[in-house]
Amino acid sequence: MYTVSFQEFDFKQPSLPCFLLFLVLLPLSSAAQSYSNITLGSSLVAQDDEYSAWASSPSSGDFAFGFQKVGNDGFLLAIWFDKMPEKTIVWSANRNHLVQRGSKAELTTDGRLVLWDQRGRQIWAAVSANPGASHATMLDTGNLVLASQDSSILWQSFDNPTDTVLPTQAMNLDTQIIARYTETNYSNGRFKFILQRDGNLLLYTTDFPFTDKVAAYWSTQDSIGSGFQVIFNQSGYIYLAARNGTLLDTVFPALSSSPAQDFYLRATVDYDGVLRQYAYPKTSVATSGGSGAKAWTTLSFQPSNICQRIGGGYGGGACGYNSYCMLSEDKQRPICQCIPGYSFIDKNDIRKGCRPNFGFCDEASQKTDLFEFETMESADWFDSSYEDFEGVTEDWCRQACLSDCFCAVATFKDGECKKRRIPLSNGIVDPDVGGKALVKVRKGNANDESRSTLIRVGSVLLGGSTFLNLLLFLLTLMMFSRLKRKEASVAIHPQKLTPLPAIYLPSFTYSELEKATNGFEEQLGSGAFGTVYKGDLPSEPRKSVAVKKLHKTERNGEQEFQAEVTAIGRTNHKNLVQLLGFCNEGQNRLLVHEYMRNGSLAKFLFQNPRPSWYERIKIVFGTAEGLCYLHEECSSCTIHCDIKPENILLDDSFTARISDFGLAKLLKKDETRTTTAIRGTKGYVAPEWFRNMAITVKVDVYSFGILLLEAICCRKNLEQDAEEEDRMILAEWAYDCYVGETLHLLVEKDEEAMRDMKMVKKFVMIAIWCIQEDPSLRPTMKKVTQMMEGAAAVPVPPNPNSVEFAL
Numbered sequence: 001m002y003t004v005s006f007q008e009f010d011f012k013q014p015s016l017p018c019f020l021l022f023l024v025l026l027p028l029s030s031a032a033q034s035y036s037n038i039t040l041g042s043s044l045v046a047q048d049d050e051y052s053a054w055a056s057s058p059s060s061g062d063f064a065f066g067f068q069k070v071g072n073d074g075f076l077l078a079i080w081f082d083k084m085p086e087k088t089i090v091w092s093a094n095r096n097h098l099v100q101r102g103s104k105a106e107l108t109t110d111g112r113l114v115l116w117d118q119r120g121r122q123i124w125a126a127v128s129a130n131p132g133a134s135h136a137t138m139l140d141t142g143n144l145v146l147a148s149q150d151s152s153i154l155w156q157s158f159d160n161p162t163d164t165v166l167p168t169q170a171m172n173l174d175t176q177i178i179a180r181y182t183e184t185n186y187s188n189g190r191f192k193f194i195l196q197r198d199g200n201l202l203l204y205t206t207d208f209p210f211t212d213k214v215a216a217y218w219s220t221q222d223s224i225g226s227g228f229q230v231i232f233n234q235s236g237y238i239y240l241a242a243r244n245g246t247l248l249d250t251v252f253p254a255l256s257s258s259p260a261q262d263f264y265l266r267a268t269v270d271y272d273g274v275l276r277q278y279a280y281p282k283t284s285v286a287t288s289g290g291s292g293a294k295a296w297t298t299l300s301f302q303p304s305n306i307c308q309r310i311g312g313g314y315g316g317g318a319c320g321y322n323s324y325c326m327l328s329e330d331k332q333r334p335i336c337q338c339i340p341g342y343s344f345i346d347k348n349d350i351r352k353g354c355r356p357n358f359g360f361c362d363e364a365s366q367k368t369d370l371f372e373f374e375t376m377e378s379a380d381w382f383d384s385s386y387e388d389f390e391g392v393t394e395d396w397c398r399q400a401c402l403s404d405c406f407c408a409v410a411t412f413k414d415g416e417c418k419k420r421r422i423p424l425s426n427g428i429v430d431p432d433v434g435g436k437a438l439v440k441v442r443k444g445n446a447n448d449e450s451r452s453t454l455i456r457v458g459s460v461l462l463g464g465s466t467f468l469n470l471l472l473f474l475l476t477l478m479m480f481s482r483l484k485r486k487e488a489s490v491a492i493h494p495q496k497l498t499p500l501p502a503i504y505l506p507s508f509t510y511s512e513l514e515k516a517t518n519g520f521e522e523q524l525g526s527g528a529f530g531t532v533y534k535g536d537l538p539s540e541p542r543k544s545v546a547v548k549k550l551h552k553t554e555r556n557g558e559q560e561f562q563a564e565v566t567a568i569g570r571t572n573h574k575n576l577v578q579l580l581g582f583c584n585e586g587q588n589r590l591l592v593h594e595y596m597r598n599g600s601l602a603k604f605l606f607q608n609p610r611p612s613w614y615e616r617i618k619i620v621f622g623t624a625e626g627l628c629y630l631h632e633e634c635s636s637c638t639i640h641c642d643i644k645p646e647n648i649l650l651d652d653s654f655t656a657r658i659s660d661f662g663l664a665k666l667l668k669k670d671e672t673r674t675t676t677a678i679r680g681t682k683g684y685v686a687p688e689w690f691r692n693m694a695i696t697v698k699v700d701v702y703s704f705g706i707l708l709l710e711a712i713c714c715r716k717n718l719e720q721d722a723e724e725e726d727r728m729i730l731a732e733w734a735y736d737c738y739v740g741e742t743l744h745l746l747v748e749k750d751e752e753a754m755r756d757m758k759m760v761k762k763f764v765m766i767a768i769w770c771i772q773e774d775p776s777l778r779p780t781m782k783k784v785t786q787m788m789e790g791a792a793a794v795p796v797p798p799n800p801n802s803v804e805f806a807l
C-alpha cells in the first residue's frame, strides 16, 4: 500500500484570483434549501441557471440532493458536497442517462422517488422491496434515505453507490462501485471495486460498455474469502471486516495526524482505475497563514502502481491498445502515451488507445527499406507475443521484425526476441522491466510528439546527463503544475523542447550576506563544516534562506571551489535542499540554501509525543529517494558521508530534504588538516571508515540503515541511559528482536505502528540489510527504495556482524 501522508496538503501561496473565486462562489453554497423531512409530493425541476436541490439536515447542510448540470450535456440527479465551490458529486441516479432542462424528480404521494425526463418518461426510480415511504431525508452524512412512518429505512443511496463511498458508509457483499468514464463523463467506466459475494474484495477492469469483470488488478491479501463488509469509518479508516466484525484487512489507514472531523473525506474509484482516498479541509485555512484556495488532496491510493498490475495479452488495460502506461514522476498516477509512430484515436478519450500513422501489410509495407525502428528502453507487453526466438542477437531481431509485415513491435532482452502484433495490450514502461522494445515505424513517420516523449522516457530511465536531468526536472515541474491545476487530468501531452539558458548560480558578496543575516545574528545550527544562520534575501517576495558559513581554511583554489559549488547547484531533486547561491571572497566561503521551516528530522523524530508512523515512513522514503538520486542519477555520483537525522530537513509540507550533500567532496582538501580522516558522525558511520577500506556509496547505505531504525523506533541509535543494557545500541537490539520475533518491543506504545507490524518487520529487515558490516552485502539505495515500495522482495537478512574483517 502506498500512503501519502497527510502533510502533503498543498496550501498554496495566497493568490488573489483564487481567493476572489472562492468569495464569489461562496453564496452559492447556501442556495440549496434545508428540509428536515422531505414530504410526499415534493419535487425538484432541472433548470439552467439555478441549483434546484434539497440540502442535508438536521444542521450542517454539507450535502445536497438535486439536479446538477454536467457541462452542456444535461443534468444529473445527484448528491454532492454542497459547501465547496466544486460541488463534488458523490452519487447520482442517472449516470448513464443525462436528462435535460425541465426534467423532474419527485417524491410521489405513494412514497416512491422518481426521475422523469423533460418529456415525462420515467428514467429512474428508487426501488425498495417495501414501497410506501412516508418521507425522505437527505442526511448530513451524504446518505439520502426513504423512510417509513416509524423511521425505518426503506431505501438509501448508501446501499446503491456509484463511484464513491463516504465516511459511515459500508459496502455489503455483492456491492460494487464503478469508475466514471472520463473526468467529465459520469457514465459507467472501465474499472470497478467490488466486494464479491464470495467474500473477496478486488479491483477489476470491466468489459466496457458492460460492467462485468475482466481482469483483477488488486485485492486484499490477508482475507481470502472471509470478508463481509467494507467499512469506512469517521476516522477515515477503510477496512474489510468479517461477519463477526473482526478487522481482516486495511484498505486505507485512518488519517494520521489531523483530526478527521476537520476534513471532508471520500474514497473514489477514479476513471484511471486507481482507488483513491481524498480529503478536503472544511474550514478555510486563511486564518492559519494559508490562503482560501482549497482542493481535494489524495491521502492514499491502491494499487501503488497500476501499470505493473494490469498485464496479459488481453483487453485495453490501464491505458488502451497500442499505448504504454508509465507512473507519473510523483508516482501517484498512471500516464498513458502512444508508442512512437502511433496517435491517440481520440485525444479527449485517450483510453480508446492509439492507431498507427501508417499501414501494415499493404503493398507498400512489403518493402522493408521503408521502415525503421524507434527504440523504447524498458518497455514491455507481457505475455502477448505471437513468435519467440531465443539465443539471437538484437540485429537478428530487427531483421526478423522488419521482414515480417505482421510484426509491429519486437522486444529484445537477454538474447530473447519476441514478435508482437497490434493491437498491443497493456504496454508498460518501467525501470524494473529492463530490455528494450523496437517499434516499427514508417520512415519519416514518427511524429514529433512521440519523439519528444521518447527523449523524456529515455532520460527518466537512463538517468542521463546533467543536462537531461535538468531538462527533465523542468519538464516535470511543468507537468506537475499542470497536474496540480487540473487534479485528475491524466493525459500529459509532452512539452515542446526548448533550449535552456546556461546554468547560473548567483554569487553574493560577503556584505550582502552579512546584511541578509542581520550580522549573522540568528544561528540555526553548527556542524563539522561550519555554522548556519537564518537570513532573508531582499527579493520580492522576501525569501528566507539558510546561510552556511564554512570554516575558514586555506584550501582549494577559487576556480575549484566555484566548480564544485556549481556542481552542487546543478543537483536538483525534490528530496534535496536546493543551493541558491554562494559567496567566495578571500577566506570567506558561504553557501546559501533554501530555508527549511520545519527543522530537522532529528527534532521531529525525538519529540514527545512521537510523530505519526505514516509520516515517518513518508520521510524515510523521501530520504531514500534523495540518496538514490545522489548515488545514481545525478551526473557525478555523490557520496554524502554524513547521513543522520540532523541532516535531513523538513520543508513546509514535511517532505524530507537532504542537506549538506556535496560538502564532503567540496572540503576534501581539508582532510590533511584534521587528525582523523573519518567523516560522519558517531553512531552512523560505517565500519569501513575504521578499516582503511575504500569508501564507497555504501557508507551512506549504512548510515541510512541506522536512520531507518531510528525512524521506526523514534529513538537514537546510541542511548547511554537505556533502561536495559542490551537495548543501548539500537542496531543490535533491533537485530535481536528480529531474530527473537519480538519486534513489537521496538514500537511499544506506538499504536499506529503496532497495527502495521508487517510493514515494521519489512522495514527492520531492510535496515538490517543496510547495516551489514560487509559493504558488498548492503543493497544499493535503488534496491532499498524498491524494497520499501514493494517492487522488490526483501530476503531474510543475515546477522550484520557475522562477517569478520581482517584488520
Ligand SMILES: *[C@@H]1O[C@H](CO)[C@@H](O)[C@H](O)[C@H]1NC(C)=O
Residues within 6 Å of the ligand: 036, 037, 134, 135, 148, 149, 150, 151
Ligand atoms: C420526519 O417524519 C417522521 C415520520 O413522519 C417523523 O417521525 C419525524 O419526527 C420527522 N422528523 C422531523 C425532523 O421532522
Ligand SMILES: *[C@@H]1O[C@H](CO)[C@@H](O)[C@H](O)[C@H]1NC(C)=O
Residues within 6 Å of the ligand: 073, 098, 181, 185, 186, 187
Ligand atoms: C460518456 O461516455 C459514454 C461512453 O463512451 C458515451 O456513450 C456517452 O455519450 C458519453 N456522455 C457524454 C455526456 O458525453
Ligand SMILES: *[C@@H]1O[C@H](CO)[C@@H](O)[C@H](O)[C@H]1NC(C)=O
Residues within 6 Å of the ligand: 233, 234, 235, 237, 247
Ligand atoms: C475506526 O476504526 C478504527 C479501527 O477499527 C478504530 O481504531 C477507530 O477508533 C475507528 N474510529 C471511529 C470514529 O469509529
Ligand SMILES: *[C@@H]1O[C@H](CO)[C@@H](O)[C@H](O)[C@H]1NC(C)=O
Residues within 6 Å of the ligand: 226, 242, 243, 244, 245, 246
Ligand atoms: C471472526 O471471523 C474470522 C474470519 O471468519 C475468524 O478468523 C475469527 O477467528 C473470528 N473471530 C471471533 C472472535 O469469532
Ligand SMILES: *[C@@H]1O[C@H](CO)[C@@H](O)[C@H](O)[C@H]1NC(C)=O
Residues within 6 Å of the ligand: 597, 598, 599, 651, 652
Ligand atoms: C511546520 O511548518 C509549518 C509552516 O510553516 C508550521 O505551521 C508548522 O507549525 C511547522 N511544524 C513544526 C512541527 O515545526
